[in-house]
Structures are given as structure tokens and as C-alpha cells.
Amino acid sequence: MKLRRxxxxxxxxxxxxxVTAHLPGDLxxxxxxxGGSGSPLELTEAHAAPEYDGEEMNNISVYRRVLPSVVNITxxxxxxxxxxxxxPSQGQGSGFILDRAGHVLTNYHVIExxxxxxxxxxxxxxxxxxxxxxxxxxxxxxxxxxxxxxxxNAPNLQPVTLADSSNLxxxxxxxxxxxxxxxxxxxxxxIISSIRSVRGGExxxxxxxxxxxxxxxxxxxxxxxxxxxxxxxxxNTMILSNADQSAGIGFAIPINTAKAVLADLTKYGAVRRPSxxxxxxxIGPDLAxxxxxxxxxGVLIQKVIPGGAAERAGLHGGNEQAYLGNEPIxxxxxxxxxxxxxxxxxxxxxxxxxxxxxxxxxxxxxxLRGRRQITVRVTLGEAQVQNT
Numbered sequence: 001m002k003l004r005r006x007x008x009x010x011x012x013x014x015x016x017x018x019v020t021a022h023l024p025g026d027l028x029x030x031x032x033x034x035g036g037s038g039s040p041l042e043l044t045e046a047h048a049a050p051e052y053d054g055e056e057m058n059n060i061s062v063y064r065r066v067l068p069s070v071v072n073i074t075x076x077x078x079x080x081x082x083x084x085x086x087x088p089s090q091g092q093g094s095g096f097i098l099d100r101a102g103h104v105l106t107n108y109h110v111i112e113x114x115x116x117x118x119x120x121x122x123x124x125x126x127x128x129x130x131x132x133x134x135x136x137x138x139x140x141x142x143x144x145x146x147x148x149x150x151x152x153n154a155p156n157l158q159p160v161t162l163a164d165s166s167n168l169x170x171x172x173x174x175x176x177x178x179x180x181x182x183x184x185x186x187x188x189x190x191i192i193s194s195i196r197s198v199r200g201g202e203x204x205x206x207x208x209x210x211x212x213x214x215x216x217x218x219x220x221x222x223x224x225x226x227x228x229x230x231x232x233x234x235x236n237t238m239i240l241s242n243a244d245q246s247a248g249i250g251f252a253i254p255i256n257t258a259k260a261v262l263a264d265l266t267k268y269g270a271v272r273r274p275s276x277x278x279x280x281x282x283i284g285p286d287l288a289x290x291x292x293x294x295x296x297x298g299v300l301i302q303k304v305i306p307g308g309a310a311e312r313a314g315l316h317g318g319n320e321q322a323y324l325g326n327e328p329i330x331x332x333x334x335x336x337x338x339x340x341x342x343x344x345x346x347x348x349x350x351x352x353x354x355x356x357x358x359x360x361x362x363x364x365x366x367x368l369r370g371r372r373q374i375t376v377r378v379t380l381g382e383a384q385v386q387n388t
Contacts, residue, residue: 062175062230063187068158069097070223071104072127072179073136073150075111094178094223095126095150096232097159103266104136104150105258106222107237108143111150126152129185140265144273145206145355146237147258148222149265160224163231165254168192168210176214176236176250178223190214197352198238198251207352208254210234216250225252257355264358274359275383277308278315280336281329282346293335294368297345301333301367309381316369334367341366354380 052060075091093110097103104126111124124136134152141148172192180186194211210225216236225234234252261271278301285296293300302318304311318330336344339353340363357363359382366375 058228059175059187059189062226062228063177066160066175066177066224066226066230067185067187068129069160070129070177070179070185071095071097072182072184073104073106073110073222074125074127076123076125092179092182092219093221094219094236096222096224097157098162098262099159100157102152102154102157103139104152105235105262106148106150107235108141108146108148109237110222111138111141111148124150126150126154127184128154128157140269140271142261142265142271144271145253145257145261147235147253147261147265149262161231162255162259163227163229163233165208165210165233165256168195168208168233168254170194173228174210174212174214174233175226175228175230176212176216176220176223176252177226178216178220178236180215180217180219182219186220188215193249197348206253206257207355208257210252210254212250212252214250216252220250260355260358272359273383274354274357274361274380275309276315276350276354276365276378277305277310277312277381277383278317279303279305280347280350283335287324291331294371294373295335295337297343298335298337298368299344299347299350300329300331300335302330303333309378312381313365313376313378315365315367315376315378334369336365336367337373338366339363 071094073093073095075093091110091112093106095104095106095110098105124138125133126136127133132154134154136150136152139149139151170192173189174192175187175189177185177187190213192210193213195208196211197207198209210233212225214225216238220236221238223236224232225236227233232255234254235258236250236252238251264271280299281302283291283293283296283298283300287293288296288298300318301310301315304315304317310317316332316334318333320331322329322331336350338344339350342349342353344350344353353363357380359380362377362379364375365378366373
């Protein structure tokens with residue numbers, strides 16, 4: 001009797017073991033157990049972590065190295081709402097750390113009060129990549145080139161490395177890091193599509209602006225455009241699109257343009273723009289022929305500003321009034337055809353040359369005085385630009 005019970009228990013245990021260990025798979029293959037596709041799921045998994053190629057490794061390296069230097073900027077302005085009265089309105093953008101003292105470079109329009117000339121009137125806040133937030137003070141602004149210099153008081157800051165943007169090439173690989181649509185720490189990549197002149201914040205030209213197909217969206221403004229070494233070559237500033245989002249055409253201010261004004265922003269809070277001290281008029285072939293000028297291009301000096309650089313250097317303004325349609329024009333002045341050997345065809349050429357200089361610099365101005373070509377050394381004066 002005991003032996004039968006023992007054998008029965010042994011049979012039950014053995015049967016249970018056999019069912020759990022062997023039958024489920026077989027029964028499914030025979031269609032006894034229903035469910036799923038009728039065949040076992042077999043996954044193919046990697047046996048080791050993936051190996052990155054050289055380009056991927058460089059992308060990762062640039063991102064990790066530069067991300068701690070990129071910041072998110074929030075500016076708050078007071079605006080009038082018809083139903084609620086005066087209410088705060090926030091704008092967002094990006095920026096990057098220039099030094100361990102806490103200087104941060106961004107776009108002027110990132111911190112601009114949208115309803116008044118001047119910066120946000122209720123506060124500017126900078127958030128680092130570690131999510132720590134700090135209030136920011138405005139050190140200086142350059143509305144013409146859409147630049148603003150801020151400063152925060154924060155420890156252990158990691159500044160960017162600035163490149164030389166004077167010899168950039170179309171086709172060169174670039175990266176943009178910023179906070180598009182408020183999504184912090186985003187990197188996109190592309191190439192330099194073109195180097196061209198674009199209009200800045202006050203309609204003045206920004207020479208050698210960098211056009212790129214790297215995705216730049218709202219919130220990227222003020223962030224860095226980087227070369228393949230992770231060095232800053234430009235400040236992302238605008239997109240060309242009908243839908244206010246990237247369409248493959250974005251622009252960055254060349255970093256050399258920012259370098260040229262940083263000293264003035266730090267010292268004066270504004271840019272002391274160099275000036276020839278003239279009132280000018282562009283000359284083309286048709287006008288040159290009508291006026292009997294010795295060249296079919298250039299900038300005619302209408303007037304020299306009293307006490308200005310041109311007057312001190314002995315350049316001549318016009319002495320005979322005429323009319324071009326209904327527009328008065330002064331004839332008889334010097335015709336500027338080059339500055340430092342660079343051809344001048346219109347006032348924008350002069351503006352571009354001035355962007356590369358500071359007040360007090362000396363330039364060689366080549367003019368036609370009648371039929372005689374002369375070169376005059378001119379020490380540039382200052383044209384103070386107010387950004388308030």
C-alpha cells in the first residue's frame with residue numbers, strides 16, 4: 001500500500017517535471033496551445049556595445065565638450081493685455097559662455113523688449129547645462145549686429161574656444177548647439193552653404209554672414225555655430241522660412257564681427273563705431289558719365305562733417321548743388337574709389353570696412369580729385385551708436 005502511494009507520488013512529480021520542462025514548446029508547435037503567431041519569437045541581439053565610426057566619435061566629442069558652455073536665456077518683459085492689464089511675457093533663446101568671469105554672448109533680439117526699444121525690463125535669467133539658474137546683467141548691446149553681452153555670477157564656468165572666421169569655406173562641416181523650442185541641449189549638424197552679406201538689426205549689412213543648412217529653429221538664436229573642432233565660428237541669429245522654423249537656410253553672425261566689438265561693449269556698454277565723418281552718395285556708370293567723372297564707380301563725398309576724420313585729413317566735400325530728380329546732390333567733392341586697396345562702390349562697402357576697424361585706426365583712402373588720383377591717410381573718428 002505504501003509502495004503504491006510512493007509510486008503514485010513519484011509519477012505525479014515526474015509528470016509535472018516533464019510537462020514544465022518539455023511539453024509547452026512541443027504543444028505550441030503542434031497547435032495545442034493557442035496564441036501568438038504559432039511560432040516561437042526569436043530575437044537577434046548584439047553581443048557587444050556598438051563601435052562608432054570616426055565621424056560619430058567626433059560628433060559626440062564636440063557635443064560633450066561644448067554643451068557645458070551653452071546656456072538657455074529667458075527674458076521677461078511687461079506687456080499690456082487688454083483684459084488683464086500689464087502682464088509678464090517671456091522670450092527664450094540661447095547663448096554661450098565667453099570666460100570664467102561669467103560673460104555670456106547672445107543675440108540682441110533674445111533679450112529685447114518686443115514693445116519698446118531696449119532690453120527686457122523685468123529680468124533676464126541664464127540657465128546652465130546643469131540646470132542651475134542665475135540672474136543676468138546686461139553689460140552692453142550692439143543692435144546693429146544683433147549682439148548682446150551679459151554677465152552672470154556663477155562658479156566653475158567652462159568658456160568656449162573662439163575660432164578665426166575670416167577663412168571659412170563653403171562645404172565646411174558645422175554644428176549648432178542650442179535650445180530650439182525650449183528643448184535644451186540640442187545639437188544639429190550640416191555644412192556652410194554660403195558666405196554672404198545680410199541685413200542686421202537696423203538694416204545695416206552684416207558682412208561675411210554664414211549661411212548653413214544645419215537646422216536652426218526659434219530658440220537657437222544666440223547659440224554657437226561650431227567648426228569640426230568644436231570652436232565657435234559664428235552666433236546663430238536668423239532663419240529664412242515662411243513657417244518660422246528651419247527650412248534649410250539659417251544664418252550666423254561671424255565670430256570675428258563679435259570679437260571686433262566686445263572690447264567696446266565691455267568698456268562702454270555700446271559700440272564706438274569708427275567713422276570717416278562724411279555724407280556720401282553712390283555713383284554708378286550712368287551718373288559718372290553725366291557728371292564727367294574719371295571713374296564709373298565709387299562714393300562721392302557730399303559733405304565732410306566739421307571736425308570729423310575726413311576734414312582733418314584734408315578730404316573735400318562738394319561745392320556745387322545740383323538735383324537728381326527732386327533729390328539735391330552736391331558736386332565737386334572727392335570720389336572715394338578704394339580704402340586700404342579694397343574697391344569701394346557704395347556706402348555699404350565703406351560700412352563693411354569700418355566693421356573691421358576701431359575708432360583711432362588709420363586707413364588709406366584712395367580718391368579721385370578731378371582727374372587726379374591721390375591716397376590720403378585718415379585716422380578714423382567715432383560715430384557713437386546708441387542702442388537704447
